Amino acid sequence: MQIHFAPIQGYTDTIYLDTFARHYGPVDRCYTPFIRIEKGRPRHQDIARLASIATPIPNLTPQIIFRDADEFHILSDAVKNLGYKAIDLNLGCPYPMQTRKGRGAAMIVNADTMAQVCALIAADADASYSVKMRLGLESPDQWRSLMPTINATPLSHVTLHPRTAAQMYDGEIHADEAAEFIAACSHPVVYNGDLRSPSDIDAILNRHPRLHGAMIGRGLLARPSLAEEWRQQAQWPREERLRRHIDFYASLLHAYSERLCGEAQILQKMKPLWQCLEPEIGRKAAKAIAKATTLAKYEKAVGEISLRGDDI
Ligand SMILES: Cc1cc2nc3c(=O)[nH]c(=O)nc-3n(C[C@H](O)[C@H](O)[C@H](O)COP(=O)(O)O)c2cc1C
Known part of the structure; x- marks a missing residue:
């Protein structure tokens, strides 16, 4: 299959x-x-x-x-x-x-x-x-x-x-x-x-x-x-899923940074992806990422995602 x-x-x-x-x-x-x-x-x-x-x-x-x-x-x-x-x-x-x-x-x-x-x-x-x-x-x-x-x-x-x-x-x-x-x-x-x-x-x-x-x-x-x-045939715990997901997006950010010009273009690619994760990371974290206007603010917002799901 x-x-x-x-x-x-x-x-x-x-x-x-x-x-x-x-x-x-x-x-x-x-x-x-x-x-x-x-x-x-x-x-x-x-x-x-x-x-x-x-x-x-x-x-x-x-x-x-x-x-x-x-x-x-x-x-x-x-x-x-x-x-x-x-x-x-x-x-x-x-x-x-x-x-x-x-x-x-x-x-x-x-x-x-x-x-x-x-x-x-x-x-x-x-x-x-x-x-x-x-x-x-x-x-x-x-x-x-x-x-x-x-x-x-x-x-x-x-x-x-x-x-x-x-x-x-x-x-x-x-x-x-x-x-x-x-x-x-x-x-x-x-x-x-x-x-x-x-x-x-x-x-x-x-x-x-x-x-x-x-x-x-x-x-x-x-x-x-x-x-x-x-x-x-095994569901991963939320924390494991999210940790791997954050690693994946860090590599993706790196790959886009190598190929795209300027922070705006990179953010335009990354920010919509995080919106698909709102149920997992919570509204507050999703909103902070969506509002980021620079890569520094984006990385700060991503760094503040709670792996334990405390904020959701
Ligand atoms: C924003 C968006 C863009 C899409 N672009 C394509 C596309 O280029 N080609 C295509 O065959 N389907 C496209 N689809 C449809 C998806 O491939 C898929 O059939 C649809 O999302 C339903 O499957 P899902 O419930 O697993 O998401 C798109 C869907 C969305 C929401």
Whole structure:
């Protein structure tokens, strides 16, 4: 059973993933946030980031988002030219900026374009492909019309987030529809959504024994030891989790400091990460970190986090 780290735009960049793997060991697969077209070309910043990795991150799959076969072609070529042999297709992004243009979750209801893209995938001997998708754009049964195309395409796996795009990332999980999706899909299925503790992972794997794995996003951001705890089948005490987490962020701060220019940019990267930890470190500590305007104030605020949880 595999654990995948979900792509989270703005958070799980290659520096984050690389530092994460050094501290907690690599997950089975991780993904870049989606790479997109800008002015007819792969967005420079996305490609530069991928090209700048000195040592390849184990099991890193670049993800692309596209609105037609041309965009798919340009982006998959760009990624393959950097030496990547696995590519993930984003059919799940719910943001109207993408879906209004037919990208992300809108692709679930665009069977013609997907048929063209899937024909290109079938003819491509140079890379393997996976798909990350939702149940639908507006209604949770929209996956059904796309499934024959998905099943007829050679894919390494399909990741399912069992919500519609209209729901974004919260609200009801369509559990019955997800079960039908998993049964209907002929590829290995990875389940994604709301897995925040080792028991959440166990529960979903018990409910769907056919699953190939679990993909975790916010759960791993808030608790980076989650995959390791699950693998060890032992929950770490809070103090141990937090101590390791603080060490991890100290390395991350160092890695960003080497690559980014100026304190403001570094703080812009680090501060949102700590906000995911508010339930663990308490409101007061999270607020002090959020208010830090210099690295010195940031480090002072981090240094004052109570490992014993006295302030929470
Ligand atoms: C801020 C943010 C950015 C995201 N960026 C991406 C992305 O680039 N590609 C993608 O496939 N999913 C993206 N997602 C969705 C996550 O990969 C994941 O599917 C979602 O958070 C649900 O899983 P979780 O409950 O484990 O977090 C993003 C989610 C959030 C909240």
